[in-house]
Amino acid sequence: MASIDIQTVRKSFGAFPVLHGVDLTIQDGEFIVLVGPSGCGKSTLLRMIAGLEDVTSGDIQIDGKRVNDLAPKDRDIAMVFQSYALYPHMSVADNMSYSLRLRRSAKEKIASAVGGAAVKLGLEPLLERRPKALSGGQRQRVAMGRAIVRQPKAFLFDEPLSNLDARLREQMRAEIKKLHGDLRATSIYVTHDQIEAMTLADRIVAMHGGIVQQVGSPLELYDRPANLFVAGFIGSPGMNFFEGRYLVSGDHADMRLPSGTTLPIRKRDGLESGSAATLGIRPEHVILADTGALEAAVDLIEPTGFGIIMHVTVHGIPMKIFTQDRRMLTPGPAVRVDLPQNRLHLFNGEGKRVD
Template sequence: MASVDIRKVRKAFGVHEVIHGIDVDIGDEEFVVLVGPSGCGKSTLLRMIAGLEQISGGEISIGGRVVNQVPPKERDIAMVFQNYALYPHMNVFDNMAFSMKLRRADPAEIKKRVEGAADILDLGPYLGRYPRQLSGGQRQRVAMGRAIVRDPQVFLFDEPLSNLDAKLRVQMRTEIKALHQRLRTTSVYVTHDQIEAMTMADRIVVMHDGHVEQIGTPLELYDRPANLFVAGFIGSPAMNLFRGLLRRRDGKAFVVTDDNLALEAESDVGGEEGQKVVYGIRPGHLRLASDAEQGLPAEVEVIEPTGDNTLVFCKVGGTIACAATTERHPLRPGERLRLVPKPGAGHVFDAAGGQRL
């Protein structure tokens, strides 16, 4: 097991630079998720760690050793791909044992390692089967077993759950997290699904257009997003955003929206009087007002029952906002109501640069 240190790493294809000098420190035994929209550079960064892409500048170290010029097979990493990459003519045992057989390892050691990995992944009854005889989840476990058998310093996962159905994805992400807790091998996991990132990671690296926007624990990113991109990307449903001007009176701070609605902010929020800002609040921090309460006037647009919660999408002035409620309200589209923000739950961002104030 080892740390992974990424220093000022850049990647360019010809004159087009796609990774812009990023820095990430991944600690020994840590599970770090690289997350971001398609094209943000997360898979390219993972492939550079693996040695499958040459870096254009900067330095990558694994276990304290600079690996810029080290071939992939000598980096002591194991990679789990999106498409499983299993050999169809080999059974499960031979697929998992393949890398050790290439190294001419002792057959007894191969058998011990494969059977040990199979026990961890509940693959014991399937060692004699071929990939075509397995389900998608079983194939993915075989791919992980092949990585475990190698006993690497670092596991690299490149969107390994993308080909699975929704129920199986939930099951497999739990299995991968449990596997990491058992093996404690340093792991770097790439996904575009922020729910996967939130539920699996020790820390999350949020990427956008080849830059790192923020690094932190899942709850740090959720509770204190550093900028508008992170605020809108982390959390499902996404944070509600209202544009307006920052105002202060009687020791309190407010955002007066473009629709002349006053939203109270924390009194110590930064920024200048009259500055153009964006006020953000999570759907779970907006509730439906009782008859006697004041709040933001809203008109119901869409209701989405999800079981535990009901998502109520409303038109608030010129903005569509979402409130998540656990109560069963008999609402209809077009109905008028009021929304009450939770005190102290608002976030204020500079409208021009997007940074948190």
């Protein structure tokens, strides 16, 4: 196991920059999730750590050793691909033992390593099968088995669950977490699924446009998103935003929306009165109350079973509300809502969080 140190790493494809200087230190045994929309550079960063892409500038160190110029095979890392990348002409056992056979490990050692991994992943009855004869979930498991037989310095996961159906994804997510609990192996996991990021990560690295937006524990990102991107990306359904002006009068402050409505908010120090700002609130934090300050026209009701997602319009601005109140399945044309002050997030004109 090892720590991984990424120092101002940049990457361009030709003249096109993809990563604009990423700094990240990953502790030994930590589970890091790189999350962001497609094209944000998260997979490229992972592939650079694996050695599958060249580093344009900056340094990557594994266990204190600079690996920029090392071939993938000399980095002692294992990777699980989205497509699983199982060798179709080899049995499950041969797939799992390939790395050990390349290293000319002793036969007994290979057998015990493959056997151990097979027990851990419930693959024992499948060892003689070809990948073709396996279901998606089983293939996924073999891909993980191939990674763990070797006991590498770090595990890299490139959207490993994206090809599975929802139920299986949920199950494998839990298995990966359990596996990490057992092995305590340094892991870097790339996904665009914020649920996977939230549930698996020790720390999440939220990326957008080749720039790291925020690094922190899942709840830090949920409770105190550093900017508008993270606020909008983490959480489902996504956060509601209201653009407007931040106005201070004496001890308290207001947000004035374009419609002229003013919402009272806590006064912030880092923001000048009169400047443009964005207010955010998560759908699950909006309070439905007959005495609510705002009137919201109901556009659409989406029951999820677990709760209800209400699409409403408040003063011309679309907004989502999440509630578990079943009476809201038939809410009538309008409801009244409150935006509790302690749940409001404020972002300045550049989209940065202001506390």
